[in-house]
Amino acid sequence: MVTIANIDLDDGAYVEWAGFVGDVPMFATADGDVIRVEGGQTVLSIHDGLLCAELVQSGDALLTGGEDGKVCRINSDGISTVLTDLEDSWIDQIAAGPNGAIAFASGRNATIIIDDKIASEISLERTIEGLAFAPKGMRLALARYDGVELHWVTSGGSTQVLEWKGAHTGVCFSPDGKYVVSNMQENALHGWRLKDARHMRMQGYPSKVKSISWSPKGKWLATSGAPAAIVWPFTGKDGPMGKAPKELGSMGKLQVTCVACHPTEEAIVIGYSNGMILIVKIEDGQEVPLRSEGKGAITSLNWNKQGTQLAFGSEQGEGGIIDVTS
Amino acid sequence: MDEAEEKIPVTVLTGYLGAGKTTLLNRILSEKHGKKYAVIVNEFGEIGIDNDLIVKSDEEIYEMNNGCICCTVRGDLIRVVQKLMRRKGRFDAIIVETTGLADPAPVAQTFFMDEDVRSKAKLDAVIALVDAKHFLLSLGDSPEAEDQIAFADVILLNKTDLVDADELAKVEATIRTLNPRAELYHTNRSDVDLTKILDRGAFDLDRVMESDPQFLDHRDDHHDHDHDHGHDHHHHGHAGLDGNVHDTTIGTVSLRGGDLDPKKFMPWIEKVTQTDGPDILRLKGIISFKDDTDRFVVQGIHMILEGDSQREWGKDEKRESRLVFIGRNLDHEKLKRSFAACAA
Ligand SMILES: [Zn+2]
Secondary structure (H helix, E strand, C coil): CCEEEEEECCCCCCEEEEEEECCEEEEEECCCEEEEEECEEEEEECCCCEEEEEECCCCCEEEEEECCCEEEEEECCCCEEEEEECCCCCCCEEEECHHHCEEEEECCEEEEEECCEEEEEEECCCCCCEEEECCCCCEEEEEEEEEEEEEECCCCCCCEEEEEEEEEEEEEECCCCCEEEEEECCCCEEEEECCCCEEEEECCCCCCCCCEEECCCCCEEEECCCCCEEEEECCCCCCCCCCCCEEECCCCCCCEEEEEECCCCCEEEEEECCCCEEEEECCCCCEEEEECCCCCCEEEEEECCCCCEEEEEECCCEEEEEECCC | CCCCCCCEEEEEEEECCCCCHHHHHHHHHHCCCCCCEEEEEECCCCCCCCCCCEEEECCCEEECCCCCCCCEEEHHHHHHHHHHHCCCCCCCEEEEECCCCCCHHHHHHHHHHCHHHHHHEEEEEEEEEEECCCHHHHHHHCHHHHHHHHHCCEEEEECHHHCCHHHHHHHHHHHHHHCCCCEEEECCCCCCCHHHCCCCCCCCHHHCCCCCHHHHHHHCCCCCCCCCCCCCHHHHCCHHHHCCCCCCCEEEEEEEECCECHHHHHHHHHHHHHHHHHHEEEEEEEEEECCCCEEEEEEEECCEEEEEEEEECCCCCCCCEEEEEEEECCCHHHHHHHHHCCEC
């Protein structure tokens, strides 16, 4: 049995992030509001225009960046703090690392905050289009035109540059820290095995890959960008090289717009361009429908820690909480 | 699902430092015309306007991975336009300001080459703002000044009060050498009627020729074919080489013919844009295909080519094919010959 609780958002508001802060469902819209759902709904006005949002690693607070130049932290109780204010410069990227580390980027500049103090500031020649902490938090990956740079989170130490021609618009580490994967402007992902910087080309998508998610132990990388979830195996020592990805949740021509791996089991929740949501087991492709359709494409999907509840948002002002256990 | 959303029109504003862009943008942002504009300006540029709908950006060029130097887009626009589009109802249209030295092609190409931008926004027109007093000097400095004029759909010759009649005539003649087909307005302090520059649909296949006065003149055969500016098509290609106004490799080639064979024309136009793409700034055309009741309309920027059936030929309309190229080092004779070979 599956139950859905639908959340009323502002008419048509684009949901940038839907998920759980602590145990409290929250929905962050592109307009800059964060809707907190506990008992009833409370609307927190956080930004004039919200560009990015990410949960801190403990799961107890949401980090947001806005068109207003502010970086904010919203706790599960709804109390928010402005961490930084760059005034009218957009905060384009935000990332969370271990022990409360935070990184954010505006244009070509990134700032790393550790223990509430600025640990390092990084300036690149090109715009920073993706940020991700390595699993142990010692290094930060920055995606930019023609490659990804790995910087130590405290100043000093040599930068490792992973080059690959073209625009890299996002970046992540595998959970074991052995691989770095970037989203590209082209319809492809690019990966590097860190120990020898070996390239991994993951191509063949009909459109850009905007959503990617690692399975909990890093065996699988689930991705959007096709009319099915494309799931790359990272089981051997060569990553996905020479292996075909699984195509899961194929629904005719319907595009997959969002994916989120279950926090404990080898299953993926998939969101589609028509608002449909389903869960699929990686092993055998068995599907369980969760939502038949909606007004717009699914933009965000996040599980709670236990993997019992799922929050979703769409680009047309829809949000909801799905209980998959009841 | 919701019905398909209307695409947001995008106007590109080019022009040199001091040509009057700030004044024009201020007017667009403040005057009552019933539309709200989001304006994307260069963060290191001259525009000093404080407004909620001003977004600073950094003119970042992406080369697309096919190795061709002309196939470039603006990476920053892809990011900014996508982000802006998420906030519905905040604005009705977008203006992209480019710095003086910017090549207008990557801006325009972004709206054709990026799938996300293309699905939400459409290029409306490219406006070039020209400072009448400093234009001739700036031409010597860089090919970009020429490109901006040649590329434009609408040219605002601004600060005309700062030059005398002779100088103005010389500036206008030079502009016409580079671009005989754009609409041209004389202005002081950017005082143009905004309806002349906004919502033009110059890149709409349906309206591709409406904003082109030369094509309008040709559409109705009862009109006089001798235009006041002397733009008879036989001379377009060589206007620049006549050389007394401004020495340039930019020229216009206007081609005319009768019914064409689509099996010849389509491969030909594709080949021309593939091989000469880097030199072709703009192309526009209305084609009459034999045994086809519809007008076929084409337009292009460098190697990007779009074409579609537009509407039925009118009863009193003379069926003919017309194609115009603006570009550098265009081989007039070769284009003419190979175009003629497409006849049905
Ligand atoms: Zn090209």
